[in-house]
Amino acid sequence: MMIQKVPDSYEKLQALGGMATDDVLSTPSKTRATYQDNGPYSDPKKNPLPGVYKASMPNGKTISLMRVMFTDFCKMDCFYCPNSHWVPRKRFAFKVEELAKTFMYMHSRHTVDGLFLSSGIAGDGSKTTEKLVKVVDMLRNTYNFKGYVHMKVMPGTNEHLVEAAHRLGTRLSVNIETPSPEHMKKISTMKNMEKDILAPMSWVHKLTKTTSGGAVGQATQMVVGAADETDADIFRRMDQLYTDWQLKRIYFVAFRPTRYTPLEEHPGASLAREHRLYQVDWLKRVYQFSNEELKLAFDKGGFLPETEDPKASIALSNLDAFPMDINAATKADLLRIPGVGPTSAERILNQRRQHKIATWRDLEAMGVVRKRAWPFVTFPGHKPPQAKQLRMDLFEARERRMFAPVALPAAGRGAAPCGEVRSCTGCPMFGAPGHPGSAGVPMPVQDAKAA
Numbered sequence: 001m002m003i004q005k006v007p008d009s010y011e012k013l014q015a016l017g018g019m020a021t022d023d024v025l026s027t028p029s030k031t032r033a034t035y036q037d038n039g040p041y042s043d044p045k046k047n048p049l050p051g052v053y054k055a056s057m058p059n060g061k062t063i064s065l066m067r068v069m070f071t072d073f074c075k076m077d078c079f080y081c082p083n084s085h086w087v088p089r090k091r092f093a094f095k096v097e098e099l100a101k102t103f104m105y106m107h108s109r110h111t112v113d114g115l116f117l118s119s120g121i122a123g124d125g126s127k128t129t130e131k132l133v134k135v136v137d138m139l140r141n142t143y144n145f146k147g148y149v150h151m152k153v154m155p156g157t158n159e160h161l162v163e164a165a166h167r168l169g170t171r172l173s174v175n176i177e178t179p180s181p182e183h184m185k186k187i188s189t190m191k192n193m194e195k196d197i198l199a200p201m202s203w204v205h206k207l208t209k210t211t212s213g214g215a216v217g218q219a220t221q222m223v224v225g226a227a228d229e230t231d232a233d234i235f236r237r238m239d240q241l242y243t244d245w246q247l248k249r250i251y252f253v254a255f256r257p258t259r260y261t262p263l264e265e266h267p268g269a270s271l272a273r274e275h276r277l278y279q280v281d282w283l284k285r286v287y288q289f290s291n292e293e294l295k296l297a298f299d300k301g302g303f304l305p306e307t308e309d310p311k312a313s314i315a316l317s318n319l320d321a322f323p324m325d326i327n328a329a330t331k332a333d334l335l336r337i338p339g340v341g342p343t344s345a346e347r348i349l350n351q352r353r354q355h356k357i358a359t360w361r362d363l364e365a366m367g368v369v370r371k372r373a374w375p376f377v378t379f380p381g382h383k384p385p386q387a388k389q390l391r392m393d394l395f396e397a398r399e400r401r402m403f404a405p406v407a408l409p410a411a412g413r414g415a416a417p418c419g420e421v422r423s424c425t426g427c428p429m430f431g432a433p434g435h436p437g438s439a440g441v442p443m444p445v446q447d448a449k450a451a
Contacts, residue, residue, distance in 0.1 A: 007092060009102045010050075015092045016069040017051025052112055063148065066103050067116040070094055070131055074120030076155075078177070079187045079262040080226040083120045086261045093122070096131060100138040104145065114148030114170075115139070125156030125196065133161060136168040150219075155196035159203050166207040166214040171248065173219040174200045179237035183227035187263070205245040217248035224277060225255035225269025230302030234277060235294065242285060252277045276304040283310060286342060287335045293318075312338045315376060323378040326363070327356045339372030356380065 007015075054062045071093035074083045094102075106112045117135065121128050132151055139145040151169040153162055165172055174197055178184050181193040191197065204218045220241065222234060234252075241247045254269040280297060283289040296317040297310035304310055315322065315338050324333055326348065334345040344367035351357060351366065358380045360370055375384050 009094075009098055012092045012094055012098075013068065013102060014050040015090075016072060016094065017067060049106075049111060052106075053116070055114075055116070063114055064112045065114045065116045065148070065150075066106055066112040068094075068099070068103075068118070070099060070117065070119035070128070070135065071122050072120045073122040075123070075190075076121050077188055077190050080223060080255055080258065080266075081261065082258045084261060087258065088260060096134045096138065099135050100143065103139065104143045107145065107147075114150070116150045118152040119154065121154050121156075125154035126158045126161055129154045129157040129161045129165060133164045133168060136165075140168055151215075153200050153204065155191055155200070157200050159200075162200050162203045163207060166204060166211065169215045171217055171219060172204050172215045173221070174204065175221045176201070176237070176241075177221065177223050178227045179222070179229050179233040183229050183233065186227040187223075201241075201245060208246075217246070219247060219249040219251065221251045221253060223255050224252050224274055226263060226266070231273070231277060231280075231304045232298050232302030235280060235298075238281065238284065239291060250281055252281075270306060272306040273304070276306060276310060280304065280310050283314075287311075288332070289314070289336075293336075309338075311336075312372065322376045323384045324376060326377045326379045327352060337373055337376045339369035339376075341367065344368050 051066050051068045053065050053067045055065045056062055069083075071091070072083050073091045073093060074081070074085060076084055077086065078084045079086075103112070103115055115136075117132055119128050119132060132154075136149055136151060139149070148170045149168070150171045150173065151165050153165055153172055153174045155174065157165075162172075176193075176197055178187055178193075184191055184193045201218065201220070204215070207214060208217060222237075224234070238250055241250060252274045254271050254274040255263075255266070256268045257264045257266055280294060283294060283297075293314055294310070297304055297313045299305060305313060315336065321336070324337060326334075329337075331345050331349060334340050334348060335342065340348070344363075347366035348357065348363075348368075351362065356379070357363060360374075360382070363373070363377075364370055374382075378384060
């Protein structure tokens with residue numbers, strides 16, 4: 001007779017902590033390129049325990065969260081998801097009291113400060129959300145936990161359970177996954193975007209707007225590339241979510257094909273594309289760029305060029321507005337300059353109250369990135385070319401970067417970052433989109449002397 005071992009709480013945490021990879025909670029870093037066993041955005045050196053992740057806060061600080069799924073059982077047929085019913089593997093599930101006790105044990109030992117709680121859909125959306133609500137209710141009312149709780153609201157959840165989640169959670173999120181109902185049909189036959197996703201999101205917005213003492217906002221996630229959507233499709237939905245429902249954040253996750261799913265042979269999306277979408281999100285949400293400005297960042301096919309950041313693309317499409325006088329520009333104008341961010345813009349404004357800015361040393365001390373900003377600003381002692389000449393200079397510089405001769409490295413010399421003297425095929429970026437050697441991009445001519 002075979003005796004099957006029942007997994008304990010630690011084993012469940014190892015499995016379900018690793019599967020809760022819905023939102024980007026860690027700062028993008030080198031670890032993003034390698035998927036670890038305990039989650040694609042984890043760093044084993046910084047997060048030695050399963051389910052423990054560092055979340056970046058708006059003020060730049062981090063908070064340790066227990067990020068966990070209640071269960072990875074899921075009845076849904078999402079064509080890209082490793083938790084969907086397509087994937088044959090062992091599944092795990094916590095009990096309500098078991099998960100609450102596990103969290104409070106870790107919290108009492110100062111391992112975690114808050115909770116990010118997600119789940120697969122076992123039964124239906126309402127039944128699963130009810131279990132999550134019971135976990136958080138126990139934390140709040142039995143264990144008197146007052147800290148941060150981010151709760152997922154499952155697609156198809158009833159309105160009264162959305163109200164209960166809003167009352168108990170700090171932040172809520174309903175994963176939209178794709179920009180439109182048409183795209184949703186390409187990745188699931190079981191989800192109705194209007195009924196299952198947009199309706200709960202609208203309820204959360206209404207509760208956040210009209211009720212005090214509950215969740216302070218909501219977020220969502222999009223899987224980039226699974227439904228063959230364009231970046232412009234994503235931007236249109238992003239605009240609606242930020243404008244109509246005042247979402248706090250939209251997270252983007254580059255699609256990665258999963259074995260056994262219907263999209264296992266569908267090409268994955270690049271991390272560069274994910275990064276560009278985050279940059280546009282930042283320009284929209286923080287820099288307050290208008291939609292007309294942001295449209296300049298997209299190519300004719302509706303995509304963001306992966307080889308150039310959107311802010312630079314917008315500036316290059318609007319060169320008649322440059323160069324800007326660094327001593328006279330408003331804050332809104334300063335934020336349009338590549339290499340100038342919100343912090344450096346504030347420092348420039350504060351410095352101008354004392355005296356004029358006259359050197360690059362002053363600007364660099366305030367956080368301005370000189371190599372990005374120099375063609376777009378003017379101040380005493382620095383006169384960049386006017387728009388027509390600037391356009392020509394930048395075009396020529398771009399051509400030089402793309403087709404410049406590349407020399408082979410000296411014997412025994414290691415691979416250097418792209419752009420330095422080295423063999424192109426030894427470059428870590430070899431084969432990346434837009435890099436010499438990629439499809440459609442000519443290889444540079446090797447330097448004859450070095451060869």
